[in-house]
Amino acid sequence: MVNVGILGATGMVGQRFIQLLAEHPKFEITALTASKRSAGKRYEDAVTWHLDTKIPDVVKDTLVVDTDPNEVKDVDIVFSALPSDTAALVEPKFAQSCIVASNASAMRMEPDVPLVIPEVNPEHLDLIEIQQKNRGWDGFIVTNPNCSTIALTITLKPLYDQFNIKRVYVSTMQAVSGAGYNGVPSMAIVDNLVPFIGEEEDKMESETLQLLGDIDEGVVTPASFGVSASCHRVSVLDGHTEAVFIEFEDKFEVDDVKKSFSKFQGLPQKLGLFSAPQKPIVIREEDDRPQPRMDRNEDKGMAVVVGRVRKDPVFDKNLKYILVGHNTIRGAAGASILNAELINEIM
Template sequence: MVNVGILGATGMVGQRFIELLTDHPDFEITSLTASQRSAGKKYEDAATWYLDSGMPDSVKDIEVVDTDPSQVGDVDIVFSALPTETAAIVEPKFAKKYIVASNASAMRMEDDVPLVIPEVNPEYLDLVDIQKKNRGWDGFIVTNPNCSTIALTITLKPIYDQFDIKRVYVSTMQAVSGAGYNGVPSMAIVDNLVPFIGGEEEKMETETLHLLGELEEGNVTPASFGVSASCHRVSVVDGHTEAVFIEMEDQCDLDDIHKAMADFRGLPQKLNLNSAPEKPIIIRSEDNRPQPRMDRNADGGMGVTVGRLRKDVAFENSFRYVLVGHNTIRGAAGASILNAELINEIM
């Protein structure tokens, strides 16, 4: 078993890490960190549990420690659920010694830090050796993308591999859990939609192209098609919905697009990693699917569900579809865990 720690364990994403790592066949939680006001308390006393699953008994008596490398004890991997501002300072300190699988955005676009979706670009892990040499670290940082980016990019990958994409437009309807438990006041979101999420559109537009780029001699050349995103917060607890419009360079058959997504498998599926969904992309044929309440937990929340795949009759060589992905599982904690499983398997 690999001993692991969770940085920022009392927050919503930290709790998802705990939920998903409890009874994991390869990883055992031995350290939980939080702010100084929680340090020294048992986890059940330090955390207000937000998830429906209930706090696992195995973590209740773990003593929470300060988020400092000297405090986490005998661990090999730490999962970071830290806020961006904190992560920028703290994660490099941990990476001097430990493997850091981060959900935070602070280090995502650093030249020598792998930004990885294991089904999409596992080869970016080759940057680890460059990172360790550049920074003099014994450990390293691997990041996963923004929650909305992950779902979108997984669905684009099989299309991009087989066809030439000219332009992508995406409009998101994002769940409130993406902002954290206290992130969106109820009076702001009930009976409402908020048409702006700070920084979200820029992340989708840059991270997607980075993930689908080419790694050559330690440098990533982003994909060259256009991405335009409009991001919105809606009154849904979990599960991001995205309406995607793709303009192709050349004529493509709808059945070929459907087959490319339905048949898509990546390295995690070939390696049978514990958190890997059997099908990264699940295609529904019903007119009224996917829906977040019905489809966010597909394959344990790690599958991305696609529906309403159809030609866009208004534009030549264009297609459109709707997707749903679980933002705190596939889009956050589950993504970091799958990265760690891949690292544990191949490195």
């Protein structure tokens, strides 16, 4: 078994890590960290548990420690669910001696830190060797993109490989769990929609192009089509919905787009990784799907569900579709775990 720790184990994403890792066949949770407020408490006493499964027995009595490498012994991998400012300070310290699989945005756009979705750009893991050489670390940091970017980019990858994309516009309807438990006050979101999520649009625009970029001699050149995002918070607990509009250079057939989505597979599917969905993209044909409550848990929350795939009646080189992705599973904890499974398998 591989010993793993969870940094920020009491938060929204930290709890998902615990839920997913408690049943993992290769990873064993041996350390949990949080802020000084929680350090020294049993996990069950430190956490306000929000998930609809029980706190796994294996972690109930585990003592939560401060997020400091000196407090976390004998781990091979740490999964980071820390706020970005804390991650910027502590992830490099952990990376001196172990693998850090991070959800935080702090290190994502560093030129020697791989930003990876295993089905999309596993070759970017080549940056690890350069990172270790640059920084003199025995471990390293690998990051996954933010939650809305992951779902979008999984659906763009097969289209990017087959068609000439000119521009992508995306309008998101994002769940409240994406902001963490204390993120959005109920008075702000019940009976309401908030048409702004700090830094989210910039992240979607830059991370998408980075993920689809080519790597050559240790340098990633981002893809060069235009991406424009408008991000909005809605009164849904889990599951981000996105309305995607793609302008191609050439005319296309909707059937070819659907075929491209449904046959799409990546390295995790070929290797049969434990957390890999059978089909990364699942298509629904009903007019009123996908919906977050009904579709977010598709294939254990690791598949992106796409529907209303159609040609724009006004602009004949434009495609429109709706997607739903589970923000704390495929968009966060599940994404980091899949990165770690891939690294564990191929390195």
